Amino acid sequence: DAGKGEYDHYMEKEIHSQPTSLANTIEGRVEDGTVSFDSLEPGTFENVDAVQFVACGTSYHAAMYAGQLLRAAGLPTDVIRASEYETAAGPVDEGTLVVAVTQSGETADTLDAVRTAAGHGAQTLAVTNVVGSTAAREADNALYIRAGPEVGVAATKTYSSQAVTLTLLTQRLAADVPEATPAEDREDLLETLQDLPQHVDTVLETSRARVLAREFMNSTSYFFIGNGFGHSVALEGALKFKEITYEHAEGFASGELKHGPLALVTDKSPLFAVYTDGSDDKTKTNAIEAQSRGAPIVAVGPADHPLVDVADAHLSVPDTHPVWAGLLANVQLQLVSYHAATLLERSIDKPRNLAKSVTVE
Numbered sequence: 001d002a003g004k005g006e007y008d009h010y011m012e013k014e015i016h017s018q019p020t021s022l023a024n025t026i027e028g029r030v031e032d033g034t035v036s037f038d039s040l041e042p043g044t045f046e047n048v049d050a051v052q053f054v055a056c057g058t059s060y061h062a063a064m065y066a067g068q069l070l071r072a073a074g075l076p077t078d079v080i081r082a083s084e085y086e087t088a089a090g091p092v093d094e095g096t097l098v099v100a101v102t103q104s105g106e107t108a109d110t111l112d113a114v115r116t117a118a119g120h121g122a123q124t125l126a127v128t129n130v131v132g133s134t135a136a137r138e139a140d141n142a143l144y145i146r147a148g149p150e151v152g153v154a155a156t157k158t159y160s161s162q163a164v165t166l167t168l169l170t171q172r173l174a175a176d177v178p179e180a181t182p183a184e185d186r187e188d189l190l191e192t193l194q195d196l197p198q199h200v201d202t203v204l205e206t207s208r209a210r211v212l213a214r215e216f217m218n219s220t221s222y223f224f225i226g227n228g229f230g231h232s233v234a235l236e237g238a239l240k241f242k243e244i245t246y247e248h249a250e251g252f253a254s255g256e257l258k259h260g261p262l263a264l265v266t267d268k269s270p271l272f273a274v275y276t277d278g279s280d281d282k283t284k285t286n287a288i289e290a291q292s293r294g295a296p297i298v299a300v301g302p303a304d305h306p307l308v309d310v311a312d313a314h315l316s317v318p319d320t321h322p323v324w325a326g327l328l329a330n331v332q333l334q335l336v337s338y339h340a341a342t343l344l345e346r347s348i349d350k351p352r353n354l355a356k357s358v359t360v361e
């Protein structure tokens, strides 16, 4: 298949195209420490006093990223699974900005949530990969993630481009919304973003994911834990793994491991511990708990973390801002899932029972 070029699968190609797709996502959107989007006029968010992200699957995990950043900026923010919107959304009115995160722009649950919100007078924004999609047409405004077409059912490059676009959106909101306070490390965040495509390249060139996927091939379960940004990456790592390997995989907040999941931990349940900076003690402590019950531990994050010394293996990411370190850790986990699935000879680009875009509720 010419479309796959030198790669065996579209998913592999799409993982490897992330340095380029991310460069496209970023291009022209950050200048002199200011974030701007062609499609969003200055002042678009002046009347916003609360934000709700609605999304499904992988897009929900990207939205969790943005949720954490906006809450840190002091803006009331919820991240809601679109299928739960009817019961999980709190008060919604003209001051609420509802952001639909959907790479296809066609997911029925997400469209339904946006329509419900619009019915209550909310302002709506679609963050999507597809120009002219239903979400882009129906929302008040659209913001494109510019990842290029994604063929593999399991989302990879669209997740990375969503997380970057949403992070930039949070910086724009923090600047525009009177109640919000821009992050103190905003300058560092925006500056280090320029290096992200290069860092993804480094991860792709140096990853030991294939070796680890082979080592852990005969496991019964695969666990992923993380704290903060690492939590959303852990959830995404587990989702990707189960989607394409058909093996049992679960993601947890690091601190939740001891409140139940620990009962499942054995020497046949490797645990991927995701962290984004050296200060994440919770992930270390809980990973060590699992290790003392026999689980092999893989530290996934920058080299400068005490977990690296005690872990059984390390999937390394370059030193950078914690927000980007999480995305780089996710690239490592994409590779782990991909290699595990190839070793198991799964139908990588079209996993059983799954669809690229789910247009029924």
Ligand code: G6P
Pocket (backbone or CB within 6 Å): 056, 057, 058, 059, 101, 102, 103, 104, 105, 106, 107, 110, 153, 154, 155, 354, 355, 356, 357, 358
């Ligand atoms: C399907 C796909 C997932 C995707 C989800 C949301 O379930 O299999 O990979 O994350 O839909 O898709 P969206 O197009 O709304 O981002």
